[in-house]
Amino acid sequence: MGGYAETFVPGSILTTSAIVGILSLFWIIFTREATPLRKVPGPFWASISKLWIFQKQRGYQRPLVDIELHNKYGPIVRIAPNEVLISSPKAFRTVYGAGSNFRKGEWYIGASTCGWSGDDNLDFLTEQNIEKYRTQRRAVGPAYSEAAMKDLETQLDSILEKNIGIMKERAGQSVDLDLFFNMLSSDCYSMATFSKSKNLIEDDKDDGSIHAIHAAWRYMHIVGYFPLVHRALTAIANISAQQSTSLRHMINTLFPFMERENRGNKPAARNPFAFPITQVASRFEARNSSSIDPKAQEYPKDIAGKLFQLQAEKGILKDHWVRNMCMTNFGAGVETTAIVVGCLVDNIVSHPRCQEKVHAELDKATKEGRIGKIPKLRELKEELPYLNACLMESMRVHPVVGMPLVRTVPEGGVELEGKWLPAGTTVGINCWVLCRDKALYGEDADEWRPERWLEYSPERLKYLETYNVSFGTGARSCPGKYLAQAVYTKMIPMLFQDFLWSYTNPEAKKMLRCTFSTRYIELMMQWKLRG
């Protein structure tokens, strides 16, 4: 046999194989034995290669994977040669708490358009320069403040009233839960941002933006683990944008999610983001062509108008920052809000007697004149405690983000869960794990029990709020929190006031799909008119 190999396998292949074998052995010995992470438990293959986590990501079940890993290995688990998961509230405080200097992990590169966000860009999700980040957040902050949301009520009321009317006409229609709430949410965000609806519910179809956002996240949630691959693909896409149509066509076919970058920000007939791009462009045109000084101009009372106003008053905001923020409302707000609302409907329908209680509470509050047909922003929280408890419980048992919020251990390293982690280690907590922590929520933390939120004392609620990761946490928490809350707190009571929800096929198996945000796919539901 040996003679056979010598005859047919060239020496250079044998030499190369030997070198690869020796290097692999060195790598395994290094990652297993010569780094402080050797003491962190976890699957063997995860400790030597990122391919392990790559394989897991491809299954789209990341929240369940992470829960299982902690059940098996404990509060700290190594999931890649340089990455660990943590789970305890104490470790959470160290990494994300006040004054923490853990910056965002490299995974976020996969979500950026140019490696990391460029020098003059506004891209909150991926920004690494904290000073620049703070300046930009301060500059746009007033447009997204809780107080500012009152000005959006008129826009939200009108689109919700219109769409609820359409739903009444279509009672009995069976819809894909995820797509339906994405369309409803998209109509709301277009009204909140530009006082103009996309009318996706009326047209009963996606304008391409919902599909495009899902495709983008599908790409980003995997490529984030391989930042070099993303950089290379981005470079190719950018080159192709300036090169031949056939090369561009090839890239778009292979990587449809790259199309956005190929097109730059020009509105195009097929561009799924043509709506916000065109809307912002026409606002710029109106401002620039006006003979009135921008500071003295009157802007619409929507998010775009507020950003223009801030820009005119303070002068810090650049035109493309305003445009990026408007786009962010769609890229970051539509899908996430659809998940919050869709999962709430699913949870209420799937738990016996829950919908009955929600209806009874709504009927009582309406009869007593405590809520209107179109609820005011505060009414869900103040007048509908049970429905509000269901919302909190739904966001706890099904947080929108199902992947760890990764951060990088700063200079000097850190000790977490009794293990030493050197500077540069990637560390993260999965919201799904923290939200099921028994020390926080009790022994029944895995169960759906909305009543828990009505039983907690005010002190307990305040304490738990410090571990509420629904909108991220610390300095890098979600800038769109109040906007999203405004959209869904108005929408939710309206969905139950007139409708009784049910599954189209109660026997169908639910399929979870995590691509950073976590939704159910192909879950068909229907509503009928009450009473």
Ligand code: HEM
């Ligand atoms: C219900 C809806 C929403 C949910 C559940 C949600 C949730 C989150 C979470 C968990 C994070 C932290 C991510 C991380 O640390 O990696 C985050 C960050 C972010 N969100 Fe939201 N979000 C929602 C709506 C919005 C809206 C409407 C906007 C529009 C401005 C927005 C813009 C952002 C941005 C730009 C970041 C990155 C912030 C940073 O890295 O500093 N989100 N969001």
